[in-house]
Amino acid sequence: MKDQNIICPVALTLSLIEGKWKTLILRDLLEGKKRFGELQRSVEGISQKVLTTQLRALEANGIVERIAYAEIPPRVEYQLSPQGQSLHAIIDAMRIWGENYQMLDK
Amino acid sequence: MKDQNIICPVALTLSLIEGKWKTLILRDLLEGKKRFGELQRSVEGISQKVLTTQLRALEANGIVERIAYAEIPPRVEYQLSPQGQSLHAIIDAMRIWGENYQMLDK
DNA sequence: CGGTATCCAGGTCGATACTG
DNA sequence: CAGTATCGACCTGGATACCG
Numbered sequence: 018m019k020d021q022n023i024i025c026p027v028a029l030t031l032s033l034i035e036g037k038w039k040t041l042i043l044r045d046l047l048e049g050k051k052r053f054g055e056l057q058r059s060v061e062g063i064s065q066k067v068l069t070t071q072l073r074a075l076e077a078n079g080i081v082e083r084i085a086y087a088e089i090p091p092r093v094e095y096q097l098s099p100q101g102q103s104l105h106a107i108i109d110a111m112r113i114w115g116e117n118y119q120m121l122d123k
Numbered sequence: 124m125k126d127q128n129i130i131c132p133v134a135l136t137l138s139l140i141e142g143k144w145k146t147l148i149l150r151d152l153l154e155g156k157k158r159f160g161e162l163q164r165s166v167e168g169i170s171q172k173v174l175t176t177q178l179r180a181l182e183a184n185g186i187v188e189r190i191a192y193a194e195i196p197p198r199v200e201y202q203l204s205p206q207g208q209s210l211h212a213i214i215d216a217m218r219i220w221g222e223n224y225q226m227l228d229k
Numbered sequence: 230c231g232g233t234a235t236c237c238a239g240g241t242c243g244a245t246a247c248t249g
Numbered sequence: 250c251a252g253t254a255t256c257g258a259c260c261t262g263g264a265t266a267c268c269g
Contacts, residue, residue, distance in 0.1 A: 026221025027146045027214055033224075035141040037262070040133045053231055067262060069232065079227075090230045091269085100224070107220060108133055110213050115132025118139075118206070121185075143242075159251055170243060175252065196250045197249085233268075241260085248253075 033078050034104065038063055038071050043097075046081060047105060050096040080104070139184050140210065144169055144177050149203075152187060153211060156202040186210070 022029035034040060041060045045051060051059070057068055072095060075081040080101040086092040097104075128135035140146060147166045151157060157165070163174055178201060181187040186207040192198040203210075 022221075025147060025150065026225060027150060027218045028221075029224065030217040030221040031137075031141060031146055035137060040137055041131060044131065044133060057231095064263060064265095065232070066234090066264090070262085085231090088230095091232085093231060100227075103220065107213065107216050110216060111136040112133045114209065114213060115128075115134075115136040118135065119132060121206075163251095170245095171252070172244090172254090173242060176241090191251090194250095195249095197252085199251060231269095234266085236264090238263080239261090241258105243258080244256090246254085249251095 030107070033075075033080060034108075036071070038067060039075065040108070042068075042071055042075065043080075043101070043104065043108060046095060046097050046101070047108065050094050053093050053095070056095065075101070136213070139181075139186060140214075142177070144173060145181065146214070148174075148177055148181065149186075149207070149210065149214060152201060152203050152207070153214065156200050159199050159201070162201065181207070 022032055034043060038060060041063075042056060045056060045059045053068070053072075056072075057063060057065065060068065063071075072081065072083070076083050079098055081095050082098050084094045084096070086094075128138060140149060144166060147169075148162060151162060151165045159174070159178075162178075163169060163171065166174065169177075178187065178189070182189050185204055187201050188204045190200045190202070192200075
């Protein structure tokens with residue numbers, strides 16, 4: 018957790034969802050529960066290591082929940098926590114803003 | 124502009140406001156027009172070089188406007204563009220979310 | 230299947246010095 | 250006052266190989 022987050026809640030929120038991949042992961046998890054392999058396919062171009070890192074970070078921050086089944090072969094599912102679900106409105110707002118922004122050319 | 128922004132408007136929006144300093148700069152500019160030196164004092168800890176870089180990036184993306192006066196000593200003011208103003212709701216939403224998040228300890 | 234371990238490349242940020 | 254220039258440190262992310 019960065020130092021500035023203490024004084025700037027905006028930076029706090031942002032720190033939880035920023036980065037090259039987190040929004041893409043969240044976008045997919047907003048659709049519902051997903052397995053590790055599913056995420057790796059839907060978040061195109063991400064490596065195993067980085068997907069693991071990002072999911073661990075989201076989990077540590079209470080945004081996603083990890084459910085491991087004791088099976089052979091192993092199965093692990095990820096889903097948004099209630100905290101994560103509550104980001105839905107913000108992500109939607111950013112999506113809409115981004116779509117408008119795109120239409121003004123650039 | 125990153126490649127994924129083409130397919131993910133959320134990532135597009137995020138790319139414009141993320142980073143260690145941009146939210147802090149935007150937070151201050153939401154209050155109104157500011158001079159370079161004012162920003163450097165209110166965004167505590169930022170170096171001249173980085174503040175310049177960040178402002179240039181925000182300007183290039185149409186979020187802030189730069190007004191230089193041909194005076195001695197020089198005077199430069201920065202203010203949000205209409206596009207930048209339209210981020211207000213999103214930044215507010217993130218601030219509120221962050222405040223709630225903080226209260227759940229962590 | 231769902232990870233770790235290792236090593237490396239690129240970019241961002243910081244410190245410092247200098248300038249119109 | 251409001252920058253630019255230079256150099257170096259750190260950190261994120263990428264490639265690849267291996268593991269329970």
